[in-house]
Amino acid sequence: MERIVIIGGGYAGIYALRELVKNKNIKITLIDKHTYHNLQPEVYDLIANKSNFADVTIDLTTLCRGFNHNHLEFKNLKVRKIDQHAKKIFTEEQEIVEYDYLIMAAGTRTFFPSSIPGLNNADDIKKLHRAITFKQSFERQLFEKIKNEAKQCADTHIVVVGAGLSGVEIAAEMAYYANKFFQRGNFSCDNLKISLISSSSSILPGLKQDLINISQQRLKSLGINIITNTKLQKVEDGYCYLSNGTKINHSFVVFTGGVESSTITAELDDVAKNNRGQIIVNEFMQTDRYENIFAVGDIAEIRNLKGEIMPPNVTIARISGTNAGKNVLNMIAQRPLEKCNPKLDGILIALGGEYAAGDIYGILTVKGRLAYEIKKYVFHSYRKPLIKLIKKGYAKLKRF
Known part of the structure; x- marks a missing residue:
């Protein structure tokens, strides 16, 4: 065999x-x-509390059990x-x-370039356990912020380094989530800031200009500070030092630079x-x-x-x-x-809340709620048959 x-x-x-x-x-x-398949594009929803851990993972043990195959096994x-x-x-x-x-x-x-001192302390949301740690740290800081708002109102500043797809999506989701959080609670200490740093002349380098324009307009409407033509040089003492000669304070550094x-x-x-x-x-x-x-x-x-x-x-x-x-x-x-x-097939970019932008087969540009619904449909069309398999596998395991 x-x-x-x-x-x-x-x-x-x-x-x-x-x-x-x-x-x-x-x-x-x-x-x-790992014991799970990480649905990585949806992790941003997890960070922004739009989904939970079960929504962004597929258990590999039950998945393999779900296939109708007598000689298939998963080894962790x-x-x-x-x-x-x-x-x-x-x-x-x-x-x-x-x-x-x-x-x-x-x-x-x-990829964390060794040429950037201090970058080893940055958050890596590509790994699920690191994304969850970042989410917990961020929410803890929000709690401390509103707990002490009558006495002080310290800045919370998230610096996202890298303005490709991952960087743009995490910045947008975090900004949207934070804005909704402060609006819902009517908290006075709503001075959360997000900066997105791109080493290129624009965000989303290599994509069509209309997608760049839509995304940039959306990010700015969410209050995100976009810094282009700038590289991160080092991370030290609560500050990010940039190639344009400036330094900005940070509470979190999320690195998506490659x-x-x-x-x-x-x-x-x-x-x-x-x-x-x-x-x-x-x-x-x-x-x-x-x-x-x-x-x-x-x-x-x-x-x-x-x-x-x-x-x-x-x-x-x-x-x-x-x-x-x-x-x-x-x-x-x-x-x-x-x-x-x-x-x-095209590209779809999540831009916070029920808003996205996309290019369908290089023919049609979509944005807003329509693009968001298309993106969710694509995700569910992948996840649905896998959910069916893990349910079948789970039922098999329970028989033993």
Whole structure:
């Protein structure tokens, strides 16, 4: 029986799994150091109290149980070493997992440049436990603020560094949440400030100008201070020091200035990678050295058939994960492999509350409540079948 291992239970890994389970005569093992699949784009809703922990996670144990496959298992393990010649995976828990085919889907992590002193103390909301810690710290400070408002009214200042999608969305959600919080309670000490710092000449570099304009107008209406053409140089003594020669005080620093590949890619030391550590794959999602090792989602440098590098997002995770799953099954059945030619469906940006902006297939620009409803529909269309599976898996577990 052929053994397939997926490392990483994120979007790309789940889509690969959904293809692989179509073959009932193979053994599939999903490995992740976490017990849950983090629905990362929705974590901002969690921070802004629009959802709870259960809304932004999918339990991997019950998910795997929910699939109708007798040879599928989830292992909550931390990978330490991969021996691609012996086809063995070594884990921190001393368990060895063998494979015939391997799909790398471990994703990325926030990149904290060592050249910026003090940045190691910044908040990293890409990791769910860090996002929850940030949420708790922020709410604790709000409580202290209103508790002491008659005596003093100290500033609360959130500095968001990086004005790409993540930075813009977290700044917008936090500003909207804070504004509603103070309005609802009619608190006098409502001097929360949010600054968004972009090293580029605008926010959302690389996106269409109309999306940039809509987003910038919305951020300003939420009271967010946008600082462009400026880099963070160091974080020290409650201040952020900027490249324009100024310093601004901060209560929290949220860093969204870039990502790098999971450290696990270093274990495949003889495959081609780019300068961010992403594994370079061919049109079949295979590594250059091993046709039985695939890389998908954010951990891979994925190009379309024109040779253009695709941005790391959920759409590309879906397409690449699905393609790798199909091609593993094709290899097992000795069928021709299918080329992956990813295309972006568009982009949708959450901008606080029930407001969003989006570009649909490069044809239509939408904004406001309509864009928000489209974004929620896309999310629910992904989550709904997974919820069905984990309910089925949970029912199976309760029988034992």
